[in-house]
Amino acid sequence: MSGGWERVIPAFRSVCGEDGVSLGEAVREQHGRDESVHRCRPPDVVVWPRSVEEVSALAKICHHHHLPIIPFGTGTGLEGGVGALKGGVCFSLRNMDRVLDLHQEDFDVSVEPGVTRKGLNSYLRDTGLWFPVDPGADASLCGMAATSASGTNAVRYGTMRENVLNLEVVLADGSIIHTAGRGRRPRKTSAGYNLTNLFVGSEGTLGVITKTTLRLYGVPEAMVSAVCTFPSVQAAVDSTVQVLQTGVPIARIEFLDDVMIDACNRFNLLSYPVAPTLFLEFHGTEKSLEEQVTVTEEITQANGGSDFSWARDAETRGRLWKARHDAWYAALALRPGCKAYSTDVCVPLSRLPQIIVETKEDLMLNRLTGPIAGHVGDGNFHCIMVMDPNDQDEVIRVHEFTERLARRALALDGTCTGEHGVGLGKRALLREEMGPLAIEVMQGLKTTLDPKNLMNPGKVL
């Protein structure tokens, strides 16, 4: 479609009002919130629907006019998922921001797409419940569902895949479905095909998620954090495997390599030993924490780990974890004025030492800055690639490095993305990972649900 906007804009305005449709400046503002390093690809129009009915009506207009639809939550995705490759209409969902249907006794809640995870947890503050999936950014929960996000707590509480009970989705033709049936929220079901988990991780390419029903958890009675340094990556990973094997229900177990720790020390004026390090968090009752910590410390010490640095109260825990939480900014501060791109591979636990050691050698050899932080309990880790976007040679070296890293993960039975998704840049890697026949199946599903290829085109497949 070109030159036809004058026919469509009034139709959009009749759905969501004068204020609900924007061109020009607002488009750039909206798109500026895409935090990934992928090149800015602004849409032609931004619409701001206020209800699922408006989303549906807008989708019908787009469907009729063959206009691409790009769903937009907070723009905190890392793989260019909100770029409008073919122009089209960005559905910005921040005006749909209600928390709906909190059922405390049933440990579930529904949220509209404008609700972020911090927003939800603040809403839940006095209920004794929380939603633990934590990708770092204060992302929208529907966006987290769309990208199958996870993060530091996944080793204990699972990813979005395990924590979404139901989704309301507007399909490409504007029809509204509920993936587990309207209003349903049993904790388990085997009723028909698992549509919920087909849309979780579909990155906006199969429909617009307009409501997510989530599992909640009781806030743990107590939390303890600890930090422990190791003589080698192997020792840190061995400790992780043994902790998991003993069944300690550890809530977070995060790995930072020496380069990352060094960056954190500089950024936060800390003095952690510059060595492979685990950041740990335990959730439970006071008494169970004691035991979890004792068992874990026995294991880490048997693997040559240092004594634990401890934190019990919220403030000290915050300070202790600050290094981990600020890793992104600490990495960026290594080279002021540079941009960062985070890789995201995931391998079976036993393969972690090999891939991390090889990756560090690769970084050295290619003169690249890429401190490593990882959700080691899941075998998932990131190199935060800090680079000068104006240095074409470096940009190419980073690109080639990330492809080598992904292929290294594939060669070790792993995946090219543990939690960031495929988006724009990993489509070729996805083909290698899945093989042509499985890709054909995915393509078949996409065509069935979106025959005109209007839903976030150019992503995933």
Place this chain on the structure above:
Amino acid sequence: MSGGWERVIPAFRSVCGEDGVSLGEAVREQHGRDESVHRCRPPDVVVWPRSVEEVSALAKICHHHHLPIIPFGTGTGLEGGVGALKGGVCFSLRNMDRVLDLHQEDFDVSVEPGVTRKGLNSYLRDTGLWFPVDPGADASLCGMAATSASGTNAVRYGTMRENVLNLEVVLADGSIIHTAGRGRRPRKTSAGYNLTNLFVGSEGTLGVITKTTLRLYGVPEAMVSAVCTFPSVQAAVDSTVQVLQTGVPIARIEFLDDVMIDACNRFNLLSYPVAPTLFLEFHGTEKSLEEQVTVTEEITQANGGSDFSWARDAETRGRLWKARHDAWYAALALRPGCKAYSTDVCVPLSRLPQIIVETKEDLMLNRLTGPIAGHVGDGNFHCIMVMDPNDQDEVIRVHEFTERLARRALALDGTCTGEHGVGLGKRALLREEMGPLAIEVMQGLKTTLDPKNLMNPGKVL
């Protein structure tokens, strides 16, 4: 196809040998292992492939000749999933019975379709690992994946949905795919559409599962079992909610109603009080068990529960749980010569007291025998309907009762099946549960993957 078997049988034999193809007696023998009450619907032919290549070659022959394919594991499903409604070819997979690629450090293993859960756990005995999903029957693990099975441990360890990492699947046209890519087994991934969970729970209607890669868990250091009786269903459910809310990582929390307890007492010569009862199991370290039990007992007593009956060593635990494990047979023994059918609804926890009380009234009013056993931590429960299959009036009353029960669950935000699947009998209920548009989406997925409708036709949709 009629009268054309003489052309097809030799082709089958050329794939899997003389012994690998059967008609007549073997068909009846095979089909006799379907343990559901659904009417026996034998296939025309049974084939016994020995490898995925043979499954693929056989599927190609069926595809060419438009012959239905009915995958068969152990025949322990409860919703008639192995009935050959349109005749066709039963793929009996018991000759593919290898445990493959055990990775102890990575907590994963792959199994062929002939491997049952007990078989796998016996294989794992000396590794310190186990696979906890336990639907009761010694089902094949690939069959459990196909039906999205779960059972007593799901409250802690999840269902098959959370524990399958990868599937090898032969599609209707004979092509072989790996839902997470060949040989891949990362603990988490966000690489493309979640094909794994599309096939988990698809009940053989989208493809034949020929290999499943599973998550394993460390065997808990210790286990404790307990039994506790309550003055009311409400008190038992309130206890359950509070236990979950405090974050006690309870491994099993099973509800038996007074009728079920009475049946168990008679069958096993026990003397439990005839009242709503919880059977509990705790997994952990010795020390953590103490605390789990103390916290739980405080909660149950605050809700009017009895003192716990205790069991620590394996033998006493076995004796204590015998009542629960034998529930099916205890129910059958209430009326010798009768058959049983298990209902399977699942509702949000807070709705359990209402639905159980109403259901018990319904049973009384309609003079039906239906003791109740449930995985109360998930909101999932079963009425074991004991009936005389020759009493047409009773059969009709049972049928009408089970539909009312399912609709009661739907009205309370629940599902018509928590773990048994849709199979043959719940297709109409599935439509009510999902709504016409979501059913249309499911039908679209089915048509994309199996355009000739050869895969287990007449099930699910």
